[in-house]
Amino acid sequence: KQEVTQIPAALSVPEGENLVLNCSFTDSAIYNLQWFRQDPGKGLTSLLLIQSSQREQTSGRLNASLDKSSGRSTLYIAASQPGDSATYLCAVRGGNQFYFGTGTSLTVIP
Amino acid sequence: DTAVSQTPKYLVTQMGNDKSIKCEQNLGHDTMYWYKQDSKKFLKIMFSYNNKELIINETVPNRFSPKSPDKAHLNLHINSLELGDSAVYFCASRPSGGYLNEQFFGPGTRLTVL
Numbered sequence: 001k002q003e004v005t006q007i008p009a010a011l012s013v014p015e016g017e018n019l020v021l022n023c024s025f026t027d028s029a030i031y032n033l034q035w036f037r038q039d040p041g042k043g044l045t046s047l048l049l050i051q052s053s054q055r056e057q058t059s060g061r062l063n064a065s066l067d068k069s070s071g072r073s074t075l076y077i078a079a080s081q082p083g084d085s086a087t088y089l090c091a092v093r094g095g096n097q098f099y100f101g102t103g104t105s106l107t108v109i110p
Numbered sequence: 111d112t113a114v115s116q117t118p119k120y121l122v123t124q125m126g127n128d129k130s131i132k133c134e135q136n137l138g139h140d141t142m143y144w145y146k147q148d149s150k151k152f153l154k155i156m157f158s159y160n161n162k163e164l165i166i167n168e169t170v171p172n173r174f175s176p177k178s179p180d181k182a183h184l185n186l187h188i189n190s191l192e193l194g195d196s197a198v199y200f201c202a203s204r205p206s207g208g209y210l211n212e213q214f215f216g217p218g219t220r221l222t223v224l
Contacts, residue, residue, distance in 0.1 A: 034212060043114075043200060044215040087151065091213070096166055098143070098213065100153040 002027045002094055006101035013080055014109050021075040021104045023090035028068050031093045035064050035075050037086040038103070044089065048075070080108045113137050114216040116201050122222045123191055131186045131219045133201030140206040142184040143213070144176060147198040156199075159184050160206060191223045 003026045013019050023033070032051045036044040048057045048064040050073070056065040063076040073090055087103040114135045123129055135142060144156040157176040158166035164176065173189045188195060201216040 032211070036215075041218075041220075043217040044202075044213075046212045046214065049212045089153065091153075093211075096141075096158055096160075098155055102150070102152050 002030075002092060002097070002099045004090060004092055004099045004101040006088075006090060006104050008104060009102065010105040010107075012107040012109060015080060015082060017080050017108075018076070018078050019080055019106070021077070021088050021106070023073040023075070023101055025071045025073075025092045025099070027094065028071050029094055030068065031095070033064075033066055033073050034091045034093070035062075035073075036089045036091065038089060039086045047088075077106075080106075082108045082110045084108050114201055114203055114214050116199075116216040116219050118219060119217065120220050120222075122224065124224055125191055125193060127191050128187070128189045129191060129221075130188070131199055131201075131221070133184050133186070133216055134182055135201075135203040135214070135216075136182065137203055137214060138205075139203035139214075140181065141204050142178070143202040143204075144184065144186050145200040145202060146170075147200060147218070149197070153200070157184075157186075188221075191221075193223050196221055196223045 005024050007022050034049045035047040050057045050066040061078040066073045087105045089103045091100045117132045141160045143158050147153045159178045162178050175187045177185045198218045198220050200218045202213045204213045
């Protein structure tokens with residue numbers, strides 16, 4: 001069964017720093033991997049989707065990479081801002097199943 | 111212009127009651143999901159509907175039953191509510207096939223069973 005792990009569970013950085021969030025998964029037979037952010041008491045907002053054939057995707061200050069063979073993905077956030085504070089979740093899709101990690105809670109300190 | 115909407119946003123009820131949560135998407139997507147997010151923030155898929163056909167049913171109690179009156183709606187009905195059912199329930203949808211198959215989530219329904 002697919003297991004998705006996110007490290008660290010929580011991260012606190014000063015504003016302006018670049019940071020990396022990690023996601024690892026045990027079964028490399030995935031269709032895609034999606035990164036989400038979740039604000040407190042809110043739903044999930046899709047950030048980036050990487051297909052299994054891709055290596056990375058970029059959107060603004062965000063860059064997500066995928067190394068399927070090693071079961072890893074990273075989400076790079078450049079020049080962090082207080083508005084980036086949220087919980088970041090990665091999810092892998094295998095068939096019609098989606099498996100979520102437990103998330104990284106990010107706090108960007110002004 | 112809400113893409114995926116859920117009602118109610120909050121639901122507080124007594125043990126043993128029966129309740130429903132509604133979900134609607136206006137994205138024209140073919141597949142809809144229900145997820146449960148527990149107190150530790152772990153998201154677990156419960157059901158998936160594709161063109162009104164149930165294609166995933168994770169190991170959830172049969173007290174939970176998804177109902178899809180049409181492609182744009184997937185409601186969740188829960189019988190005989192238990193304390194352990196307290197959680198946030200999220201509805202999601204995505205298009206079937208194709209390159210852009212991102213999931214889009216609703217805002218969630220926080221269920222509290224007393």
